Amino acid sequence: MxxxxxxxxxxxxxxxxxxxxxxxGVWAPGEGLPSEGQLAAxxxxxxxxxRKALDELAAENLxxxxxxxxxxxxxxxxxxxxxxFFKLVPDNxxxxxxxxxxxxxxxxLADAAxxxxxxxxxxxxxxxxxxxxxFETVPLIVETLSLPQRLFPGLEAxxxxxxxxxxxxxxxxxxxAHARERLKAVALNADDAGLLGVAAGSPALxxxxxxxxxxxxxxxxxxxxxxxxxxxxxxxxx
Amino acid sequence: MxxxxxxxxxxxxxxxxxxxxxxxGVWAPGEGLPSEGQLAAxxxxxxxxxRKALDELAAENLxxxxxxxxxxxxxxxxxxxxxxFFKLVPDNxxxxxxxxxxxxxxxxLADAAxxxxxxxxxxxxxxxxxxxxxFETVPLIVETLSLPQRLFPGLEAxxxxxxxxxxxxxxxxxxxAHARERLKAVALNADDAGLLGVAAGSPALxxxxxxxxxxxxxxxxxxxxxxxxxxxxxxxxx
DNA sequence: GAGTGGTCTAGACCACCCA
DNA sequence: GGGTGGTCTAGACCACTCC
Numbered sequence: 001m002x003x004x005x006x007x008x009x010x011x012x013x014x015x016x017x018x019x020x021x022x023x024x025g026v027w028a029p030g031e032g033l034p035s036e037g038q039l040a041a042x043x044x045x046x047x048x049x050x051r052k053a054l055d056e057l058a059a060e061n062l063x064x065x066x067x068x069x070x071x072x073x074x075x076x077x078x079x080x081x082x083x084x085f086f087k088l089v090p091d092n093x094x095x096x097x098x099x100x101x102x103x104x105x106x107x108x109l110a111d112a113a114x115x116x117x118x119x120x121x122x123x124x125x126x127x128x129x130x131x132x133x134x135f136e137t138v139p140l141i142v143e144t145l146s147l148p149q150r151l152f153p154g155l156e157a158x159x160x161x162x163x164x165x166x167x168x169x170x171x172x173x174x175x176x177a178h179a180r181e182r183l184k185a186v187a188l189n190a191d192d193a194g195l196l197g198v199a200a201g202s203p204a205l206x207x208x209x210x211x212x213x214x215x216x217x218x219x220x221x222x223x224x225x226x227x228x229x230x231x232x233x234x235x236x237x238x
Numbered sequence: 239m240x241x242x243x244x245x246x247x248x249x250x251x252x253x254x255x256x257x258x259x260x261x262x263g264v265w266a267p268g269e270g271l272p273s274e275g276q277l278a279a280x281x282x283x284x285x286x287x288x289r290k291a292l293d294e295l296a297a298e299n300l301x302x303x304x305x306x307x308x309x310x311x312x313x314x315x316x317x318x319x320x321x322x323f324f325k326l327v328p329d330n331x332x333x334x335x336x337x338x339x340x341x342x343x344x345x346x347l348a349d350a351a352x353x354x355x356x357x358x359x360x361x362x363x364x365x366x367x368x369x370x371x372x373f374e375t376v377p378l379i380v381e382t383l384s385l386p387q388r389l390f391p392g393l394e395a396x397x398x399x400x401x402x403x404x405x406x407x408x409x410x411x412x413x414x415a416h417a418r419e420r421l422k423a424v425a426l427n428a429d430d431a432g433l434l435g436v437a438a439g440s441p442a443l444x445x446x447x448x449x450x451x452x453x454x455x456x457x458x459x460x461x462x463x464x465x466x467x468x469x470x471x472x473x474x475x476x
Numbered sequence: 477g478a479g480t481g482g483t484c485t486a487g488a489c490c491a492c493c494c495a
Numbered sequence: 496g497g498g499t500g501g502t503c504t505a506g507a508c509c510a511c512t513c514c
Contacts, residue, residue, distance in 0.1 A: 007491065009502060035480060046504045051481085060476060067481045068511030085475055179475040184466035185423035185443040203441035205423040208470075228422035232446075235473055237323055237417040238298060245510070247483060273499060284485045289500085305500045306492035483509070490502070 014043060015053035022062060022073065023214045025173050033063065033071040062177065062214070076165040076176065085165070085179060088205075090135065090231050097162070098133040098140055103195075105129045105156040107149055114146045117210050117221045125149040127156045132195055140231065142195045143224035151219060164220075165211075174219055179211040183233065192225050205233060252281060253291035260300060260311065261452045263411050271301065271309040300415065300452070314403040314414065323403070323417060326443075328373065328469050335400070336371040336378060341433075343367045343394040345387055352384045355448050355459045363387040365394045370433055378469065380433045381462035389457060402458075403449075412457055417449040421471065430463050443471060 021027045033039070036054065040047040054071055057063045061084060065071045074080065082097055089095050107127050110120045120126070126146045133141040145164070147155065152172055161167055168174045183205060190200040204225045211220040226233075259265045271277070274292065278285040292309055295301045299322060302310050312318065320335055327333050345365050348358045358364070364384045371379040383402070385393065390410055399405055406412045421443060428438040442463045449458040464471075 011502075037480090048505085049503060052502085054481095065481065066512085068479080068513080070480060070512095087473070087475070177476075181473040181475060183421060183443065183471040183473065185441040185464075186466075187441045201439075203423040203425045205421065205443070226423075228424075233421040233473075235325070235419040235421065235471075237325070237419060238415075249483075275499090286486085287484060290483085292500095303500065304493085306494080306498080308493095308499060478512105478514090480512075481510090483507100485507085486505095488502100488504085491500090493497105493499080495496095 010045060011049045011052040011056075014045060014049055015056055017043065018053060018057060019062070019214060022175065027073050029073050029075045029169050029175065031073050033073070035070065060177070062175075076163065076169060078163060081163060081165060085176075087181075087233050087235065088141070088226055088228075088231050089234050092230075096135060098135050100160075100162045101132045101134070102160050103130040103132055103142075105160060107156055110146070110148075114221060118146065118148055118218045120148060127152055129156070129160060131160075135231075139196045139227075141224050141226045142192050143222055146221040146223075147219070168219070175214050176211045176219065177214045177216075179209050181210075182208040184208075186225070188225065196225070196227055198227065202227075204228070207233070248283060249287045249290040249294075252283060252287055253294055255281065256291060256295060257300070257452060260413065265311050267311045267313040267407050267413065269311050270307075271311070273308065298415070300413075314401065314407060316401060319401060319403060323414075325419075325471050325473065326379070326464055326466075326469050327472050330468075334373060336373050338398075338400045339370045339372070340398050341368040341370055341380075343398060345394055348384070348386075352459060356384065356386055356456045358386060365390055367394070367398060369398075373469075377434045377465075379462050379464045380430050381460055384459040384461075385457070406457070413452050414449045414457065415452045415454075417447050419448075420446040422446075424463070426463065434463070434465055436465065440465075442466070445471070 027033060034042070036047050036050050040050045043050070054063060054065065058065050061074055063071050064074050078097055082095055086097065105127070107125050109122065110118065110124045110126045114120060114126050115122065115124070118126070127149050129145045131143060132139055133143065151174060152168070165176045168176060185203055186206045187201045188196065188198065188204050192204070193200040193202055205228050207224040207226065209222040209224070210218055211222070213219045265271060272280070274285050274288050278288045281288070292301060292303065296303050300312055302312050304310065316335055320333055324335065343365070345363050347360065348356065348362045348364045352358060352364050353360065353362070356364070365387050367383040369381060370377055371381065389412060390406070403414045406414060423441055424444045425439045426434065426436065426442050430442070431438040431440055443466050445462040445464065447460040447462070448456055449460070451457045
């Protein structure tokens with residue numbers, strides 16, 4: 001007669017405690033967590049329960065476990081971004097990371113698409129960064145990022161590094177946990193085509209990405225136009 | 239002084255036994271496995287070890303666990319394919335499954351691309367199926383499948399259902415475990431554009447899929463051209 | 477050798493499904 | 496009510512890392 005869906009396993013409650021600590025920055029990226037035994041004693045559950053909670057966090061790439069060393073908060077280093085968040089790879093040759101040239105960085109009122117994606121109102125402001133990304137001087141991607149200004153005050157003023165997710169974490173305490181991408185094939189307009197050095201109307205892969213923080217809050221929208229003559233978007237279906 | 243990398247946990251050996259049974263068809267799709275306790279007794283390990291092996295198989299979508307009922311061999315029913323293998327979803331409205339019209343089905347010598355993808359030689363033959371797929375009579379995808387003839391004898395002769403993966407399993411005992419897709423934006427040639435009812439040169443999303451069997455053997459190559467005016471390819475990055 | 481995560485076991489109990 | 500998977504515990508031992 002009790003609630004049929006009111007059951008929540010102990011290890012998930014423990015996991016929620018840990019996620020909270022990650023969101024609050026109690027455990028910062030790169031830092032080592034206490035050992036399983038210490039955590040178990042502190043919370044008052046068995047080591048096996050702590051282990052199951054940490055295993056799930058590791059499966060979600062929020063922590064990294066290293067046998068013999070310990071459990072560490074995941075960082076957005078180049079390698080991780082390259083494999084988890086950057087799916088465009090050259091047809092021939094190794095997975096690489098493109099350079100970025102910032103074309104503009106400014107603020108403005110959120111448009112309809114930005115409001116919908118980022119849970120904003122017409123009164124909210126966004127920071128927009130437009131940049132060109134290249135593989136060894138060959139332009140490949142032109143993209144526009146939209147960020148809620150409230151979350152990233154002053155970002156548009158400072159230098160904008162290639163690896164933004166690392167900046168979000170270090171300077172604003174926001175960790176990107178995962179992202180949802182929507183892909184379409186489109187014809188380039190004259191502006192974008194010019195930037196990429198191809199004819200207007202050329203086909204390009206449009207990637208509309210929404211990146212979410214640890215707690216599921218939408219944090220960044222990114223609209224990328226990619227040339228796919230010599231590269232492809234890799235998707236593994238398991 | 240022993241081999242430093244020669245360690246293989248017991249539960250992985252148990253898992254290998256189970257995968258073998260899936261590959262050999264000892265456990266067929268839809269069938270229920272013996273209970274954890276029975277498997278543990280049969281193999282001579284603890285129930286916890288069997289559980290960990292089954293958990294990994296469940297994470298790979300090879301089996302489905304249902305509390306209170308049992309563990310079952312995964313099937314390629316419509317729902318599973320729709321969520322695991324079919325990433326093209328309408329911009330508005332529900333995830334749907336397109337109808338298929340077979341344009342041609344014939345055999346021939348494997349070309350260079352097919353040889354490379356499917357591990358074949360120039361002497362090997364492939365079955366090629368070309369079909370048009372539509373959402374409610376609106377053509378959306380034109381695709382060409384290539385299959386090693388050796389693995390699917392007679393497939394080109396019989397009726398070709400919409401859900402091919404289910405046919406592979408039922409008639410040929412081959413289970414598709416996962417797939418790798420490479421996406422590009424291309425301009426449609428006159429033939430494909432005509433089939434899709436758009437102008438030649440229109441942009442389309444090209445999906446080059448390689449599907450692998452349980453044991454990792456490449457089994458099907460599929461080259462799809464998709465219109466993305468009112469649909470998109472959905473990719474979740476976690 | 478000390479400390480960490482990883483494996484394996486055994487047993488108890490819980491939530492769920494079905495007859 | 497009996498069977499299934501799911502959770503939780505406690506303890507032993509193993510593999511790996513670092514000092």
